[in-house]
Amino acid sequence: MRRSWVWALSLIAGLLISGCTGSSGQNTPHFATTHNDGGTAYYGQFEDSLPEDPNYFPVAVWHESVMDAQAVATDRSFGINTYVELTPDSVPQLARDAGSYVLSSTPKPGINGFVLPDEVDMWGKSGEGIWTGAWPGEAPICEPEGSRCGYTVLEESLHKAPAGTMVYANFGKGVTFWGDREIGTHFTSEYADVVSADNYWFTDPNICDKTEGGTRFDQPRDLTETECRLAANYGHTVEQIRGYIEPAGSKPVWGFVELGRPFSDETLPTPTPEQIRAAVWQSLIAGARGIVYFNHSFSGDCASQHVLRDCAPERSAAIAATNEQIQRLAPVLNSVTVSEVLTTADGVNGLVKAHDGHFYVLAGSAQAAPQSAAFSLQCTGSGEIEVLDENRMLSMNEGQFTDEFSDGNAIHLYKVPISNCDPGH
Structure with a gap:
């Protein structure tokens, strides 16, 4: 019995280290998620x-x-x-x-x-x-x-x-x-x-x-x-x-x-x-x-x-x-927060949420001066992404996109399809 437990734990650890395995047998990259403060059903x-x-x-x-x-x-x-x-x-x-x-x-x-x-x-x-x-x-x-x-x-x-x-x-x-x-x-x-x-x-x-x-x-x-x-x-x-x-x-x-x-x-x-x-x-x-x-x-x-x-x-x-x-x-x-997938400039604060097959990137200027901010978002591809409630789209190339922040009150919310990644375990 003890040997079976050791084997099972070793298998689980191996899967966690190597990534999630899809139905094709190939390792699928995954992104880490955390619950909101207090957890679910707080x-x-x-x-x-x-x-x-x-x-x-x-x-x-x-x-x-x-x-x-x-x-x-x-x-x-x-x-x-x-x-x-x-x-x-x-x-x-x-x-x-x-x-x-x-x-x-x-x-x-x-x-x-x-x-x-x-x-x-x-x-x-x-x-x-x-x-x-x-x-x-x-x-x-x-x-x-x-x-x-x-x-x-x-x-x-x-x-x-x-x-x-x-x-x-x-x-x-x-x-x-x-x-x-x-x-x-x-x-x-x-x-x-x-x-x-x-x-x-x-x-x-x-x-x-x-x-x-x-x-x-x-x-x-x-x-x-x-x-x-x-x-x-x-x-x-x-x-x-x-x-x-x-x-x-x-x-x-x-x-x-x-x-x-x-x-x-x-x-x-x-x-x-x-x-x-x-x-x-x-x-x-x-x-x-x-x-x-x-x-x-x-x-x-x-x-x-x-x-x-x-x-x-x-x-x-x-x-x-x-x-x-x-x-x-x-x-x-109210959905899970995603960590370690977004990279952006020091002049922008950002948070990533995962919901219904999309990342939602919430971004706000951290400085009063205008700026052009570059974003890098893992687990995404190329194409157009939606800027919510602004009636405009942005072009994204292999997870990279850029947007303008006019002043310290600039807030932009982006909806980006998730591709080639699964939620973390």
Whole structure:
């Protein structure tokens, strides 16, 4: 019996090393695939959680109010299918009745997940001190005053989560800029089942400083405006959070993008629809498994708690178009990720998905300057490839093709037939 096991293992190892063997007896090259963070059926392990339907991809708004069915219908017309946090007077069942999903810090019938206090890493900070129960601006947070109790805040808040419910937490600069890797890992790994971090690269007046965005360098320095106000930085935030989580890839990370002005600084403009789309797709390219929009604006021409509903209809329509594209490509985004088949220039970020006999190459500019970027894609041949939603085709020669990226907001999505390769084992 032992000899049979040894033989079988040796045979399997030989096949894995030599490649997949096709029906013709010839070795067929194969490409390596990995599941999205959390693996398959992640949400299904929780009570009344988000759906496992491959056609569902979370596109959410943060801290919205749902008081009537019309509000939900309006949000759904913009492509919003999920709410992350609701005002206390909201009625979650209204969202559920319309086919949307709700994560909330207020346990009520109809919620699909529990939300922990926001940005505890910034106001509670890293530590297990005594929490006074106070919130920012009310009174001293920790006891003794000035100590650190953020871990305690999260631990005590978890007691309010209904049993078996998925838990969500959003973090801020304490994780992404001010803390070390140990702190980042503790916050993102210990308390919640889905995590995110909100760094507003387009609108934060302080984020370019060496004490914030500039901490990415071994020797921190101020970022130039060109380096800082770049859509690719939203992907950097997602990558940073994904890199902190232990075990690696064990839970989904969602991206966070602002729709208006989260700050009262009038010197910074409102993000354009082009910037918002680029930030969203850079987050997805970096591995985000959901998108959350900060839907509030505290300055500018339209100060509102409901940017999509209240401000510039043509702008909201453009954002809705981005969300429609995400939902249409949900089966692709939910499919396996392919590694080691794409080579491209340093000035482009890329992700490859495999779905229904095609590679989907998601590519976004990593620099503000225009560029002509060359791509090399294994397991493909020659012919024309489709550039999705741009009404154009590109010529590919033995897996090689080139495309133009006009600026830092340039995003291109390519659909390429797979040839002469099988999925990896």
